[in-house]
Structure formats: structure tokens, C-alpha cells
Amino acid sequence: MFAISVVFATSKHLMSIKDFTWTALIIYGCVVLALAIIYTGLTLYRNKKWGYQWPRILVRLDNEVILATISFSRPLTVEPGQYLNLWVPSVSLLSSHPFIIASWSSNPQKSLDLVIQPRSGFTRRLYRRAEMDSAQHVASRAFFSGPHGHCVPTRGFDCVLLFATGFGVVPMLPYLKQLFHNYKERKSHTKRIHLIWQGQTIHLRQALKPVIDAILYEDRAQRSYILRISVYTETDMQREVHGRCTLYPGKADVQSIVENEATGNVAPSTSRMPAIREEHFPSASSDSKVDTAHLVTSDKLQGSPNAGVAPGRTLILVSAEGGVRDSLRRVVRSYLHRNFELRELDYQPD
């Protein structure tokens, strides 16, 4: 209604100008119309293959986190960090919302995973739908546009740091999967990957544990051992070590993390660590007891590509709240001459 009033008022105003010609406006209108037709056509093409049904979305709850899978008929190539605009008419008729695609494959995919934080509008209604659907496994009709957004190329970097707060970890998951794929295919020479994750709830850690465990498993299966995960949590607890996953109390010290990476000083600071075969992602403090039955000395880990090597080119990806992004911008400025590159992803949680 507001848009129609604006168009009407502007036309009235233009017509009152002496010698006004419509040519420029008609050309502009044609271009906008052509783009709208192309965009709608492309969206319809991606949503439906002739003779197949429209996309369906299945939502379920895992520890207060909405895990959604949207399935469609035409395989889609998705790059890490990209997102889609989701429209579920039966949940909200008049709005679509952007969500990062959490799954990644080198091949085109016919279903995509989303990890959604329940807020107060559309996502809260989706949460209620998930509560109802969890038992019945009923998929709803959904539409999407995309994939939108850009992907930061990670090949050619010796070291990759991923800084995330809260749901900002979601875009990091496809990046991690792609990094290990490239490592396996000998398409990259990354020597170290460090995921730093702050400000998450136990619920979110538990919901994402299977995905992160699968990534750790991939690292172990390839015998690369290039991944470390540092989880910073506000809960009152002591530092705990789980193989290559370390749980820290408090907030991440961005300055010293970047400094340590720059000097290659990333060897484990404890003298003894749990054996690699015992490692797992700590989801909650109750299940995060360190199993000391299979300890190995850090010397064994020193032999891994993780320790003692000063990096060449370093890429820092960030999907985090404003404070962490500000600190990173400040710190990385003094490492630009050392080939450090900071890239902010399309989704930045608040």
C-alpha cells in the first residue's frame, strides 16, 4: 500500500514538470521487470522439476535448536557460507527469512540442512511446528530462493582460523567439510585449522555434537590431525581437554590466539592429553569427563602438523558478534604484512 502511494505521488510530481519525458523511466521500468521475471523464473526452476513435487521441509527439535531439512527435486550446487531465503507459507504466509546452508557436498545436493535459532517471530512459529511435527515426521511445503551470498576461497592457505560466537558456528560447518574434502583430494595444503567458538549454549553444543564429531572423525580417518577446536563457555568451570577439543571458561582472548597462530606456538600447553582415539566433542559439562585411561604424552602430538610450524598464508573467517569482530579487525591489522587475511561472512549473529 505504501509502495503504491509512493509510485502514485512520484508520478503526479513528475507529470507536473514542464517538458518531462517518460523515456528514461520506461527503460528503467523495463529493466526492473526483466530482472524480476528472470529472478522468478530461476527461483521456480530451482524449486521444481517438471513432474515432481514442490520442496518439502522437515523440522525437528534437538535441545531447543531447530534442525530443518529442505528437500527438492532439482540438485543444487552450494558453496560454503551461502544461504537461502526460506518461505514456509503454512508457518508465515507473508515473510521469507535467510538461513545459512549447514550441509556441504562437492556434488549437487537434493536436500539441505539448516540450523535455526528460535527467536520471537517466524522462527518461534517454526519451533512450535517442530514440537508438533517431531513425533509425526510430517513435512510441510516450502519454497526457497538461492543459494545467495559469497563463498570465501580457502585453498592456498597454510592456516585457517574460524572465529564464531553462538549460531555463528553454522557457516563454519560447511567450510570445515570443504577444507577436509580439499585436503583429502590433495587440492589444498592447509596445515592447521583452528575453530574458536564462544558464547554458545549447552543446548547448541549438544545439537551440533554429531556434526562436529563427524568432522573430527574425518580428520582422524585421513590421519591429518590438522583440526583443533577451542570452546569458550561462560559457565563456571575449569579448563578441560578432550584430545583436540579444549573447553575454556570465559571469553576468548583474540589477541593471544592470533599471536600464537602467527608464531606457530600452538603446541598443547598441558604435559599430558587424552589419546586421539578417545577424543570427542564436549557437548555438556556432565558428559565432558576426561578419560585418563588412554593418555598419551604431548610429544606424540608435537609430531603432528598442528604444532610448532609458523604459518605462511593465514585466513581468518569470522561469524561472530560485533565485539569479537572489532577485536579481530584491530589485531589482524598488525599481521597483514605476515600474509594474514580477515574475511567476515555473510551471516553475523547479534
Ligand SMILES: Cc1cc2nc3c(=O)[nH]c(=O)nc-3n(C[C@H](O)[C@H](O)[C@H](O)COP(=O)(O)OP(=O)(O)OC[C@H]3O[C@@H](n4cnc5c(N)ncnc54)[C@H](O)[C@@H]3O)c2cc1C
Ligand atoms: C545471511 C543470513 C544468514 C542467516 N543464517 C541463520 C542461520 O543459519 N541460523 C539462524 O538461526 N539464523 C540465521 N540468520 C538470522 C535469521 O534470519 C533471523 O534470526 C530470522 O530471520 C529471525 O526471524 P524471526 O521472525 O523469528 O525474527 P524476530 O524474532 O522477529 O527478530 C529477531 C531478529 O531477527 C532479525 N530478522 C527478522 N526477520 C529477518 C529477516 N527476514 N532477515 C534477516 N533478519 C531478520 C530481526 O531484525 C531481529 O534482530 C541469518 C541471517 C542472515 C542475514
